[in-house]
Amino acid sequence: MPHDVVSKLLLVDDLPENLFALEALVRGEGRQVFQATSAEQALALLLEHEFALALVDVQMPIMNGFELAEMMRGTERTRHIPIIFVSAAGRELNYAFKGYESGAVDFLQKPLDTHAVRSKVSVFVDLNRHRKALDREMEALAAAHRQQETLVQELRATQTELERAVRMRDDFMSMVSHELRTPLHTLYLEAQVRKLHLDRGNLANFEPDKLAAMVARDQHQIRNMVRLIDDMLDVTRMRRGALSIQPKPADLAALARRVVDGMAQQAEAADATISLQVLPDAESRIDGVWDEFRIEQVLTNLLTNAVRYGGGGAIEVSVRALGDAAEMTVRDRGPGIAPEDHARIFEQFERSADGRQHAGGLGLGLYITREIARRHGGDVTVESALGEGALFSVRLPRTPA
Ligand SMILES: Nc1ncnc2c1ncn2[C@@H]1O[C@H](COP(=O)(O)OP(=O)(O)OP(=O)(O)O)[C@@H](O)[C@H]1O
Ligand SMILES: [Mg+2]
Incomplete structure (x- = not known):
């Protein structure tokens, strides 16, 4: 039983001396006694406090004790307050107030018997304490229940997330194995043939x-594997926010020339050509502060895609300065990308739904590309429709933010 519960008692009687005498009887530890000399005053107190018990004199002018009880019963807040009627009339009064919730009403007769008053009041006060303690426990229980519900919901969400992560990991593992297996297998076969010779x-x-030619082939396969592993490492670093970007003064035009030259062979093998346009003219420099290695990675990814998915043909690269920013675009004339896929392809491990296009790749290129651009304060966008080729544009501020 909690001891911090204070039970408030309301005494209502039109005669102050009665109130005085009654208070002397019911006072006690853990009790707070309020006096009202009229029903009106009692109602005011009832609205202000939460009473454990009201001792109400029946015979009062203007509004008698029963009428007060009637009013208390009509109000939600006071409906459940137990009442002990105090009256000088005989026992027949006991039945004068019918219909009041059983157990919530009792009677005391004047002249008051000290023992009867004390024991009746104690019963109600204890009852009130018990009820309050119970209420508190119920409240605590309800709170615990609510907390549990939230926890269960959180757990469910975590479970779903975990399941998704496990699925993604499995997909990823099988993709990686597949992607690594191809170049490794080729190397293995080459080695066997050489051994035979x-x-x-x-x-x-x-x-x-x-x-x-042999060494060139080996290098190609090894480069493919190294690239795959580098991509995976980059993505892991990006997710941890630990990708290092080291901006230094650089010339985007020279960078683009280097990358385009480096891709020429790969393009040729896919029956594609890559042309570079530096604006406003071929000799222009496009100076800015960037991490050259990372920006090369951006252009390489976009060009690899254009070669891989562009279906051969002309691929156009352009670089130019646009005020405080530089813009780099890669356009191909391939099958293009449906608008509903534009957002998706920039996510990790997202590849076109078209199996035919799975010419290798983990679906990390565009994710890495966009992350690098964003880490430079820029972004990558795509414009494309099915059958109309694709145009990827990279915008980079010329000085870091
Ligand atoms: N130029 C393009 N034309 C048509 N589809 C493209 C083009 N570029 C990208 N895509 C689609 O977007 C998908 C995601 O590209 P992304 O570069 O992120 O991954 P990937 O090329 O499949 O693999 P990775 O780049 O990791 O080797 C590709 O699988 C392809 O379906
Ligand atoms: Mg790619």
Whole structure:
């Protein structure tokens, strides 16, 4: 039983001396006694306080005790307050106030018997304490229940998220294995063939010109694997916010020339050509402060996509200064990207739904590209419709924010 519960008692009697005498009887530890000399005054107090019990004199002028009780019963706030009527009339009064919730009403007869008053009041006060304690427990229980509900909901959300993450990891693992397997397998086959030649003393296959082509093929496969692994590492770093960007003064035009030259062979193999337009003229410099290595990665990703998905043909790259920013675009004439996919392709591991286009790649290129652009204070956008090729534009502020 909590001891901090204070029980408020209301005494109503038109005669102050009665109130005085009654208060002396009911006063006690953990009780607070209020006096009212009229029903009106009692009602005012009833609205202000939460009473454990009201002791009401029946015979009062203007509004008698029963009428007061009637009014109390009509108000939600006071309806459940137990009442002890105090009256000089005989026992027949006991039945004069019918219909009041049973147990909530009792009677005391004048002249008051000290013991009867004390014990009746104690019963009600204890009852009130118990009820309050119970209320508190119920409240605590309800709060605990609510908390539990929230927790369960959070757990469910976490579970869904985890399931998604596990699925994504599985997909990712199978994609990575697949992507790494292809170049590794090629290398393995090459090595076997070479061993066979060596075993048979077939050295003609290792003449300088053939050797050069052999090394170039190996390099190509190895580069592919290194790129895949680098991409995975970059994404992990990006997710941790730990991708290092080291901006230094750079010339975007020179950078674009380098990347385009470097891609020429790959483009040729896909029957594509890459042209570069530097604006306003071929000799222009486009100076800014960027991490050259990362911006090269951006252009390389966009060009790799244009070569891979552009279906051969002309790929146009342009770079130009636009006031405080620089713009770099890559346009291809391939099958394009449906508008509803424009947002999706920039997400991790998102690739076109078209299986035919899965010519290798983890679906990380555009995610990395956009992250790098954003880390430079810029962004990448795409304009494309199915059958109309694709135009990717990168905007970069020339000085870091
Ligand atoms: N120029 C483009 N034309 C048509 N579709 C494109 C083009 N560029 C990207 N896409 C689509 O967007 C998807 C996501 O591209 P993204 O570069 O992020 O991944 P990826 O090329 O599949 O793999 P990764 O770049 O990691 O090797 C591609 O799988 C492709 O379906
Ligand atoms: Mg790509």
